[in-house]
Amino acid sequence: MSDAAPRPNENMGEPFPRIDARLKVTGQAPYPADAPIANLAYGTFAVSSIARGKINAIDIEPAKAVPGVLAVFTHREMAGQLEHPKFGNAAASSIAPLDTTDILHDGQPLALVIAETFEASQEAAQAIRVDYAAEQPSATFDAQGTETVAAKEASEQFEEDVAAGDFEAAFAAAPVTIDQRYSTPTQHHNPIELFSTTAVWDGDGLTVHEPSQNVTGWKVELAHQLRMEPEKVRIVSRYIGGAFGSKGPMTSRTAIVAWAAKKVGRPVRCVVSREQSCMTQTYRAETRHHIRMGADRDGRITAFAHEGWEVTSRPDPYVVGGTSTTGRMYDYGSVLTKVSIVKADRNTPGYMRSPPETPYVYALENAMDEMAVALNMDPVEFRRVNDTQVEPIGKKPFSSRSLMTCYDQAAEAFGWKERNAAVGSMRDGDWLIGMGCATAIYPTNVAPCTVRLRLNADGGLRLQCGSHEIGTGVRTIAAQMASERLGIPMDKIEVEMGDSSLPPAPVSGGSVSTASVCSAVIKGCASIRGKLFSAVVSADGPLKGAEPATLDMKDGAITSSDGRSMPMKEAFVAMKTGVIEDYAEFAPDGATPEAVSKLYGGQSEMKGGEKGEKVKYAFGAEFVEVRINTRTREVRVPRIVGAFAAGRIMNTRTARSQLMGGMIWGISSALHEVTEIDPRAARYVNRDLQDYLVPVNADIRDLQVILVPEVDMDVNPAGVKGLGELGNVGTAAAIASAVYHATGKRIRDLPIRLETLLT
Amino acid sequence: MRAFSYERPSDLQAAIKAAGTSPDNQPPTQAAAQFIAGGTNMSDYMKLNVNRPERLIDLNKLSEPAMTAIRVDDAGLHLGALVRMADAQEHEDVVRMFPVICDSLRLAASGQIRNMASLGGNLLQRTRCEYFREVSWPCNKREPGAGCSALDGVNRQHAVLGGSEACIATYHGDFAQALIALDAEVEIASAKGSHRMPFADLHKRPQDTPQIETALSPSDIIVAIHVPAGPWRRSRYLKVRDRESYAFALASAAVALDMDGDTVRGARIALGGVATVPWRAKSAEEMLTGRKLDEAAAKEAADTAFAEASGRKHNAYKIPLGKQTLVRALLETQDMKV
Numbered sequence A: 001m002s003d004a005a006p007r008p009n010e011n012m013g014e015p016f017p018r019i020d021a022r023l024k025v026t027g028q029a030p031y032p033a034d035a036p037i038a039n040l041a042y043g044t045f046a047v048s049s050i051a052r053g054k055i056n057a058i059d060i061e062p063a064k065a066v067p068g069v070l071a072v073f074t075h076r077e078m079a080g081q082l083e084h085p086k087f088g089n090a091a092a093s094s095i096a097p098l099d100t101t102d103i104l105h106d107g108q109p110l111a112l113v114i115a116e117t118f119e120a121s122q123e124a125a126q127a128i129r130v131d132y133a134a135e136q137p138s139a140t141f142d143a144q145g146t147e148t149v150a151a152k153e154a155s156e157q158f159e160e161d162v163a164a165g166d167f168e169a170a171f172a173a174a175p176v177t178i179d180q181r182y183s184t185p186t187q188h189h190n191p192i193e194l195f196s197t198t199a200v201w202d203g204d205g206l207t208v209h210e211p212s213q214n215v216t217g218w219k220v221e222l223a224h225q226l227r228m229e230p231e232k233v234r235i236v237s238r239y240i241g242g243a244f245g246s247k248g249p250m251t252s253r254t255a256i257v258a259w260a261a262k263k264v265g266r267p268v269r270c271v272v273s274r275e276q277s278c279m280t281q282t283y284r285a286e287t288r289h290h291i292r293m294g295a296d297r298d299g300r301i302t303a304f305a306h307e308g309w310e311v312t313s314r315p316d317p318y319v320v321g322g323t324s325t326t327g328r329m330y331d332y333g334s335v336l337t338k339v340s341i342v343k344a345d346r347n348t349p350g351y352m353r354s355p356p357e358t359p360y361v362y363a364l365e366n367a368m369d370e371m372a373v374a375l376n377m378d379p380v381e382f383r384r385v386n387d388t389q390v391e392p393i394g395k396k397p398f399s400s401r402s403l404m405t406c407y408d409q410a411a412e413a414f415g416w417k418e419r420n421a422a423v424g425s426m427r428d429g430d431w432l433i434g435m436g437c438a439t440a441i442y443p444t445n446v447a448p449c450t451v452r453l454r455l456n457a458d459g460g461l462r463l464q465c466g467s468h469e470i471g472t473g474v475r476t477i478a479a480q481m482a483s484e485r486l487g488i489p490m491d492k493i494e495v496e497m498g499d500s501s502l503p504p505a506p507v508s509g510g511s512v513s514t515a516s517v518c519s520a521v522i523k524g525c526a527s528i529r530g531k532l533f534s535a536v537v538s539a540d541g542p543l544k545g546a547e548p549a550t551l552d553m554k555d556g557a558i559t560s561s562d563g564r565s566m567p568m569k570e571a572f573v574a575m576k577t578g579v580i581e582d583y584a585e586f587a588p589d590g591a592t593p594e595a596v597s598k599l600y601g602g603q604s605e606m607k608g609g610e611k612g613e614k615v616k617y618a619f620g621a622e623f624v625e626v627r628i629n630t631r632t633r634e635v636r637v638p639r640i641v642g643a644f645a646a647g648r649i650m651n652t653r654t655a656r657s658q659l660m661g662g663m664i665w666g667i668s669s670a671l672h673e674v675t676e677i678d679p680r681a682a683r684y685v686n687r688d689l690q691d692y693l694v695p696v697n698a699d700i701r702d703l704q705v706i707l708v709p710e711v712d713m714d715v716n717p718a719g720v721k722g723l724g725e726l727g728n729v730g731t732a733a734a735i736a737s738a739v740y741h742a743t744g745k746r747i748r749d750l751p752i753r754l755e756t757l758l759t
Numbered sequence B: 001m002r003a004f005s006y007e008r009p010s011d012l013q014a015a016i017k018a019a020g021t022s023p024d025n026q027p028p029t030q031a032a033a034q035f036i037a038g039g040t041n042m043s044d045y046m047k048l049n050v051n052r053p054e055r056l057i058d059l060n061k062l063s064e065p066a067m068t069a070i071r072v073d074d075a076g077l078h079l080g081a082l083v084r085m086a087d088a089q090e091h092e093d094v095v096r097m098f099p100v101i102c103d104s105l106r107l108a109a110s111g112q113i114r115n116m117a118s119l120g121g122n123l124l125q126r127t128r129c130e131y132f133r134e135v136s137w138p139c140n141k142r143e144p145g146a147g148c149s150a151l152d153g154v155n156r157q158h159a160v161l162g163g164s165e166a167c168i169a170t171y172h173g174d175f176a177q178a179l180i181a182l183d184a185e186v187e188i189a190s191a192k193g194s195h196r197m198p199f200a201d202l203h204k205r206p207q208d209t210p211q212i213e214t215a216l217s218p219s220d221i222i223v224a225i226h227v228p229a230g231p232w233r234r235s236r237y238l239k240v241r242d243r244e245s246y247a248f249a250l251a252s253a254a255v256a257l258d259m260d261g262d263t264v265r266g267a268r269i270a271l272g273g274v275a276t277v278p279w280r281a282k283s284a285e286e287m288l289t290g291r292k293l294d295e296a297a298a299k300e301a302a303d304t305a306f307a308e309a310s311g312r313k314h315n316a317y318k319i320p321l322g323k324q325t326l327v328r329a330l331l332e333t334q335d336m337k338v
C-alpha cells in the first residue's frame, strides 16, 4: 500500500488499479478523435469576432480558393436544415448557429469548412471574411443592457428559494452580524483532450465519435436535431480525456458536423482548437453573493441570508443555484435565500465540477470564517456549535453526516493545534504563514441505470453499461462490484462502456455514476446468483437441499455458510447451460414509474440530495497552509489536508485520486483560474493554457487525503455517496481564510492574486 | 496555419541567400522568408495566424561551429545562437561565472520547451499580448495604424516601462535580462558580412512603430552572444509569477553585484516582465555604486528604477511589485555565498 493506494478501512474496497491504466499511460487508449476511419475529411469552424449583432455579408470565396477545400457551409446553406436544440436536458444551449444571421455571443460558429486536410480546413476558415452589423454587447454584471430575472421564475430546474423562520427579525436581533459580498469569476474546464466530433454515415445510419458524458441523451437529442429516429443514431465515447461537466451537454457542433458529413458524402472529423473551445463549449458562470449572518455570542447562527446572482446567455436560463445546499448546511435559526440570473451577450454557461456548490459554498464558508473571527472563536469550534443532524429547511434528518469527524481527523493530521490564531503571527523567514479550513459538501444523488451481464461457465463476465469512463475509474469500480458479488477475479471481467448501443446509463454528472452503475450491477448479479442458487439446491451435488439464503459466490465457487461448496462450472452443468445473461434495470427508491423508460429517452431522473424523507449529502473538511512572500506577495500552498466521508468507498485508490484532483482544482480556483472578459466587446481574452493558469506540479506539495469510514445504506443499494465533485468544494474558502490569517486581508473576490495583497 | 515552403540550408551564406532581399525597413517578422530554430515560438504563432511566412528557413543544420558552441576564454563567454536553453543552463562554466544567466534560463518556460528552444530564438521571441495573439483584435504591432486593444482593455500582463500610446506589449523573455545587465553583445551575420552589436541595441521600443521589434533586417542571422568577463559570480535572477513554475514573469530582476564588504563596488540591474524591451536600470546601478547595501538603499534604488513607470487599469500593480522584486533581488544577491 502506498499514498496512492490507501489501505482500505471499514466499508472500503481494495485499491485495485484502473483496468485501463496501462492503456492510458502508454498512449494506447483510443480517444474519440483517434478513431481510425477511412476517407476522412476535416472540418473547421469560422466563428464570430463580435458578441452581438448581425451578419451583413459573408465572403467564402477566399476559403473556397484554398487548395483541398471540399465545401463551405454557412447560414445560406443551412438555415432550416436542422431542428433547433432543446436547452435543458442533453443540449448545452438553444442557440442554433448557422441557422440565422443573428449573432448572440462571441465565437458563435458562422461557417463550417470541409477540406481534405485539417490544415487546409483551418487555413480556409481563417480566410473567410464577415461583414457585421455590430451592436454594443453587454458582457457581464454591471454592464448596461443586461436583464435580471428571478431564477425560480426563469427555470423549471430551479424549484425554490429555500427559506425558514423569520430571517429579518432574527438578523435584527442578533448581537453579532456580518454583511458581506463575494464573487467568483468565469472559468473554463479546459480538459486536456480537445473537443471533437467525428461523424460517419452508413446509409441512413449515423455513428458519431465524440467525447460525451451522456451518450444516450446525446443520441436522442442529435436524432431530434437531425430529424431522425434515435435508433439510427449511435454515439461512441469509450475513453474521455477529462470532462468535468464540459462534455455533459451536447453543443450545436455535433449536428452541424453530422449534417455536413452527409452533404459531402464523406466521414468528417472536426477537432476544435483550444481557443475556440472557450466560446463554443460551456463554462462556469461568474457569480456574485450577498451574505448576511447573525449569531449569538455563543456562536449559534440565528440568521442566515444568501442571495446569489449568476450570468447566463440571452436565451437560456441556466441556473447555478447553490442555495439549496448552503441553506441546509448548518443549524441556522432562520434562513432566507434568493437566486437571480443575469442575461448578457454570452454563450450559455453549464455544469463544471460541483456547479452550484463550488461558488455558493465558497461564499458561505468565507462568511463562516469571517463570523468566527467576529466571534473570536476557533473556526472548527464554530462549525461544531452549528453542526446538526437535522437540516433547517424541511427539518429532515441527514441520512448520515460525519462532518465533525472529518474536521477532527483532518485537524489532527494537519496539526491545527499548532496554529497561532493571531493574524500575521506566523512566519518563516521572508514568508508569512497562514492557516485556514472550510467545509466540503456535495449532494448524494442516484439515477436509474441498466446493465447487461453475461457470465459463462469459466467465470468470464462481460459487463455492458452505457455509462462513461471520464477518468473517475467507473469501469474498474463496476468490475469490482461484479467481482465481489459473483466471486470471480477482476481479470476475468470485461467492461464495455461509452456507447449508446449499450444498455443506457444516466448522464455522468452530479456524481451519480458509481452509485447508479453499482446499484444496477448489484441487481443484475443478484438475479444471476438467484438463478445459480436455485439450480444448485435442487440438482444432485454438494449443495442439494441447501437454503438459497445461506449461499454465496466466492473464488469461482458457490459456497454455503455451513462450509459446503461447489465449483461454479458445475453449477452451470447443473443448469444445463453455458451462459447466463441478465439485463438489469435499476430504479432508485422513490423514482417515478416512468423513470426507467425515460432513461431510454435520454433523461436521467436523479433522486437524492434534499429530496426524500432523509436528506443525503457527503461531507468533508479541508485544511490548508499558505505562504505569502512578505515583499512580493505571491501565494503558495505548501500543505493541504482533506478528510471526507462518503459512504461506501468502492476503491480507495480511485477515491483518493478523485478527491486529490478536486482539492488541486480547489487550489486552482482560489489562486489562478479566471477567464478574463474584455467588457467593451464581451469577448474572452485569455483563451489558452498559457494565460488561463492552472497549478503545475511544482505548485502542489504536501497533499493528504483522509478517507473517513461511514456506512449509509439509505442512499442507494450500493451504499455509495458520490465523491467525484466533493473535493473541490470549500478549498477556495479555506485558502481565503488562510490568506486572511497570514495578512489580515480578507479577499472576497476570486481568484486571489498577488496584486490584491501588495501593500 | 497557412501553407508554406521549407528549406534547410547547410551554412550561413546559404541561409542568408535563401532569405533573399526584402523591401527597406521591412521587419523580419513581416518578411516572406523567415528563420526557424527551435520553432517553439514560430510554429505557435504560425498556428495562430500571427506569423505568416511563405517560406521557412530552418537554421538547425548550419555547419558553422560558432552557432552551436559554448566557449569560455579570457574575454568572456561565447554562446552559440543554436545552443538549446537546457544545455546552456547547466553548463559548468556558465554556472561558475554567471549564475544570473543560468537562473534566467532555468526559470523560463518548461523543461520540454527548454530542450527545444534555442538561445537566439529565445532572444527574438515575440510578445504574448493576448490581443496580439488573436488576430481578430485591432493591434498596431500586427497591423500598423489599426489601434491598440490593450491600452484600455485587459492589460494585467502589460508593460509599465518603455511603452507608448501605440503599444504597451511586454517583452517576456528572461534570458535577455541577464544579457543586458552583463553588457553582452550579439554577433550578427548578414549579406554584408558579420558584425557585433551591443545587446542593448537589439530590441527597439515600440514608440510609434511597434511592428519594428529589433534592429535586425530579414536576412540577418544571430550567430552568437558574447558576454564579457566580469566579477559577477554574485549574481542572480529573481522571477515573480502567478504560479511556481512554467509562467512568464509578472516582474523579475537580474542583479549582479561586485561587493567590497557591505559596500557596492559595482552593480548591474535589469528588469523583466515590466517593460516593452529588455530593460537595464542604469540609474539604479549608479545610485547604489559606492553605497552600503541595505534595505533603505535597495528601496531607493527600486524607486529610482521605476521613476518613469506608468500604469494602466490592470497593470499598475507592476510598479509596486517591480520595486519589491528588485529590493528582494538585491538583498538576496547580497546574501549569496560565493
Ligand SMILES: Cc1cc2nc3c(=O)[nH]c(=O)nc-3n(C[C@H](O)[C@H](O)[C@H](O)COP(=O)(O)OP(=O)(O)OC[C@H]3O[C@@H](n4cnc5c(N)ncnc54)[C@H](O)[C@@H]3O)c2cc1C
Binding pocket: A690, B034, B035, B036, B037, B038, B039, B040, B041, B042, B043, B044, B059, B081, B082, B107, B108, B109, B110, B113, B116, B117, B118, B119, B120, B121, B122, B123, B124, B125, B172, B173, B174, B175, B220, B221, B222, B223, B246, B247, B248, B249
Ligand atoms: C508555454 C510557453 C511558455 C514560455 N515561457 C517562457 C518563459 O517563462 N520565459 C522565457 O524567456 N521564454 C518563455 N517562452 C518562450 C520560449 O522561451 C521561446 O519560444 C523560445 O526560446 C524560442 O526559441 P526557438 O528556438 O524555439 O525560436 P523559434 O520559434 O524558432 O524562433 C523565434 C524567432 O526567432 C527567430 N530566430 C530564431 N533563431 C534566429 C537566429 N539565430 N537569427 C535570427 N533570427 C532567429 C525566428 O525567425 C523567430 O522569429 C515560453 C514559450 C511557451 C510556448
Ligand code: SF4
Binding pocket: B127, B129, B130, B131, B132, B138, B139, B140, B141, B142, B147, B148, B149, B150, B151, B166, B167, B168, B169, B210
Ligand atoms: S499592446 Fe502592442 S501588441 Fe498588444 S494590442 Fe497593443 S499594439 Fe498590439
